[in-house]
Amino acid sequence: MQRQLTCETCGWSRTAQFLPWLKAEEHLGQVHQATVDPGGEA
Numbered sequence: 001m002q003r004q005l006t007c008e009t010c011g012w013s014r015t016a017q018f019l020p021w022l023k024a025e026e027h028l029g030q031v032h033q034a035t036v037d038p039g040g041e042a
């Protein structure tokens with residue numbers, strides 16, 4: 001099962017077969033210097 005990941009901020013996208021949330025978190029951390037906070041507003 002593959003999932004399509006898309007960053008609405010910069011248009012980055014990729015498919016991830018495993019741990020798609022980890023890929024998204026990695027992208028945010030590397031490109032946007034942000035961390036994923038599931039309960040946050042940011």
Ligand SMILES: [Zn+2]
Pocket residue numbers: 007008009010011012027031032
């Ligand atoms: Zn991005």
